[in-house]
Amino acid sequence: MRFITRKKVIIISILLTILLGLVILFSITVGSVKVGSLRSITILLQSILGLKGAETETERAIILSLRLPRALLAGLVGAGLSVSGAIFQALLRNPLADPYILGVSSGAAVGAIIAVLMGLSSLSIGLPLASFIGAFLTILIVFNFGRQNGKMHPNTLLLAGVIIGSFLSALIMFFISISQKEELHTIIFWLMGDFSFSNPQAVYMIFPYIFLGFIFLYLRARQLNLILSGEESALQMGVDVERLKLISYLLASLITAASVSVCGLIGFVGLIVPHSVRLIFGPDHRLLLPSAALIGASFLIASDTFARTLLAPTELPVGVITAAFGGPFFIYLLRTRKVVKTL
Amino acid sequence: MRIQPQRFLLILSLLLSLWPSFSFTANLKFIDELGREVAIPYPPKRIVSLAPNITEILFSLGLDKEIVGVSIHCNFPEKAKSKARVGSYISLDFERTISLKPDLIIATGAGNTREMVERLEKLGFPTYVIFPKNFNNILKSIGHLGQVLGRDKEATGIIQGMKQRSQRVIELTKDLSRPKVFLQIGEAPIITVGNGSFADDLITLAGGENIAGKEKEMYPRWGMEEILKRSPEVILISSMNPRGDYQRVLREWSRWKMIPAVKNGRVHLIDSDLIDRPSPRIIEGLEEMARILHPERFMRQ
Numbered sequence: 017m018r019f020i021t022r023k024k025v026i027i028i029s030i031l032l033t034i035l036l037g038l039v040i041l042f043s044i045t046v047g048s049v050k051v052g053s054l055r056s057i058t059i060l061l062q063s064i065l066g067l068k069g070a071e072t073e074t075e076r077a078i079i080l081s082l083r084l085p086r087a088l089l090a091g092l093v094g095a096g097l098s099v100s101g102a103i104f105q106a107l108l109r110n111p112l113a114d115p116y117i118l119g120v121s122s123g124a125a126v127g128a129i130i131a132v133l134m135g136l137s138s139l140s141i142g143l144p145l146a147s148f149i150g151a152f153l154t155i156l157i158v159f160n161f162g163r164q165n166g167k168m169h170p171n172t173l174l175l176a177g178v179i180i181g182s183f184l185s186a187l188i189m190f191f192i193s194i195s196q197k198e199e200l201h202t203i204i205f206w207l208m209g210d211f212s213f214s215n216p217q218a219v220y221m222i223f224p225y226i227f228l229g230f231i232f233l234y235l236r237a238r239q240l241n242l243i244l245s246g247e248e249s250a251l252q253m254g255v256d257v258e259r260l261k262l263i264s265y266l267l268a269s270l271i272t273a274a275s276v277s278v279c280g281l282i283g284f285v286g287l288i289v290p291h292s293v294r295l296i297f298g299p300d301h302r303l304l305l306p307s308a309a310l311i312g313a314s315f316l317i318a319s320d321t322f323a324r325t326l327l328a329p330t331e332l333p334v335g336v337i338t339a340a341f342g343g344p345f346f347i348y349l350l351r352t353r354k355v356v357k358t359l
Numbered sequence: 360m361r362i363q364p365q366r367f368l369l370i371l372s373l374l375l376s377l378w379p380s381f382s383f384t385a386n387l388k389f390i391d392e393l394g395r396e397v398a399i400p401y402p403p404k405r406i407v408s409l410a411p412n413i414t415e416i417l418f419s420l421g422l423d424k425e426i427v428g429v430s431i432h433c434n435f436p437e438k439a440k441s442k443a444r445v446g447s448y449i450s451l452d453f454e455r456t457i458s459l460k461p462d463l464i465i466a467t468g469a470g471n472t473r474e475m476v477e478r479l480e481k482l483g484f485p486t487y488v489i490f491p492k493n494f495n496n497i498l499k500s501i502g503h504l505g506q507v508l509g510r511d512k513e514a515t516g517i518i519q520g521m522k523q524r525s526q527r528v529i530e531l532t533k534d535l536s537r538p539k540v541f542l543q544i545g546e547a548p549i550i551t552v553g554n555g556s557f558a559d560d561l562i563t564l565a566g567g568e569n570i571a572g573k574e575k576e577m578y579p580r581w582g583m584e585e586i587l588k589r590s591p592e593v594i595l596i597s598s599m600n601p602r603g604d605y606q607r608v609l610r611e612w613s614r615w616k617m618i619p620a621v622k623n624g625r626v627h628l629i630d631s632d633l634i635d636r637p638s639p640r641i642i643e644g645l646e647e648m649a650r651i652l653h654p655e656r657f658m659r660q
Contacts, residue, residue, distance in 0.1 A: 049588040073617035074587050082583055202547045213547035329585035
């Protein structure tokens with residue numbers, strides 16, 4: 017897929033949005049409790065139109081207060097992680113890059129764990145807030161260390177991220193070793209990535225970061241393409257390379273911070289979705305970014321749906337599913353198609 | 360290698376200090392609740408308890424100065440708080456334990472680890488393990504400890520009292536219908552009590568029906584959907600986290616007004632020390648639970 021036209025982007029985006037819609041519908045019809053597919057969809061449509069049908073209060077609660085907010089949250093996080101993963105992979109020119117590579121996730125984890133140890137519930141807004149603050153502070157520290165002479169070198173940034181990430185991991189281990197049994201459960205599930213105790217209100221909190229971040233990055237998609245083919249040539253073409261890199265890193269980190277703060281460290285999404293999308297649609301960011309967002313959203317919603325139904329009534333953390341399915345699927349992709357060389 | 364005389368003397372005296380002294384007490388062999396044979400100097404005069412329920416049982420049998428060490432979680436009775444601390448359920452300060460020179464260490468199969476017990480054995484400390492799994496087992500464990508500690512009379516008294524009180528609860532609730540009960544011991548994730556846990560046994564004895572009672576896991580993790588489906592009539596929240604804000608937990612439940620328990624205002628806090636700790640106070644937990652489940656039958660004294 018070499019020639020990306022605006023029409024192509026729009027058509028593919030519409031198709032992927034339809035896919036996303038279907039995945040959302042699938043997700044609200046499936047769960048540990050049997051509410052018939054038709055009935056679930058009816059409840060959803062009726063609530064949008066403001067009507068009320070014959071279903072029970074319990075069924076309404078299950079569909080509208082449990083499954084739908086969870087699907088929307090999972091979709092938003094999936095989109096966020098995929099987009100930021102794509103950006104990191106491009107800017108760091110490293111196929112192993114994922115949203116967590118710069119240590120932002122460890123900062124988020126420390127914030128969340130401190131909140132848990134202080135007795136804050138994961139259902140309150142306090143825990144995602146503390147997590148976001150932790151991530152944000154980490155971004156500041158890593159970026160401070162990652163700049164040399166006012167320039168952002170990928171390797172320096174990576175090193176700074178990895179080192180600070182390791183230090184924060186040590187802090188995490190320390191906190192785990194002093195926490196009580198009850199807190200441990202929450203902490204471990206958060207570290208694996210879990211939606212089952214996230215606050216549905218959190219969607220409103222993280223939506224601005226993820227949506228605006230995506231828009232900003234999408235508007236600079238062409239410039240990002242130019243940077244990929246070489247920073248000198250991009251400079252010659254008039255791209256303010258340093259400023260763009262700084263803004264892109266910052267936005268991608270903020271998107272990651274927002275995503276991780278509500279559900280913990282879900283792995284693999286930010287790594288395999290951008291790669292898979294690149295393998296199918298090519299590395300042009302004008303198509304890559306929206307496709308990664310939509311496919312990432314669908315992927316995470318589907319994974320979370322499996323996570324909460326596979327061993328019903330026990331709910332698995334979604335991180336288990338993304339790791340279990342993500343890895344082998346990616347190997348399959350690698351074997352059947354060539355890995356894109358532009359990275 | 361030449362052995363220096365000072366070092367030799369040091370090692371010798373170290374070995375001698377660890378050697379249990381046989382001179383004043385006889386060693387009796389007991390079989391503990393895991394089937395292990397334990398030789399204990401009888402009656403034991405220096406006892407270390409590795410769990411809060413054991414500490415409570417020891418104090419209730421009339422011991423006090425004999426108790427030389429307890430776990431960090433031991434919070435009842437008040438006197439337990441001033442005893443030397445030897446560690447948690449899973450992490451034991453072996454140096455501290457050795458320095459206390461116990462005759463007998465008592466552990467619980469539900470909490471302390473096998474590695475801990477084996478290591479204590481290797482160090483030469485008689486370690487007696489109890490493992491009560493339901494309400495009736497607790498009575499038996501109290502009896503066993505009474506034998507081991509030479510307090511048979513006190514143990515019998517306690518057991519009789521507990522039997523009488525539990526019989527009274529069963530009698531009073533015998534002919535009442537059993538409300539569906541959901542007991543929450545964890546918030547994120549939501550954890551409840553299934554078949555095999557003390558709390559589950561208590562719910563049944565108190566005249567209730569645990570909606571998770573048929574789950575094979577002892578502490579099942581459920582999503583909210585499952586709870587909505589099973590529509591409990593009473594929700595009990597166990598106060599396990601000392602730093603938790605339980606008023607907030609109660610408010611969180613009020614979102615789900617379609618649950619009968621929430622609609623009828625039957626969401627209650629219950630002290631986890633009383634319902635999940637296999638000690639003499641579990642009878643108080645049983646009575647508290649019966650009061651909550653069948654308020655019309657139980658008047659507060």
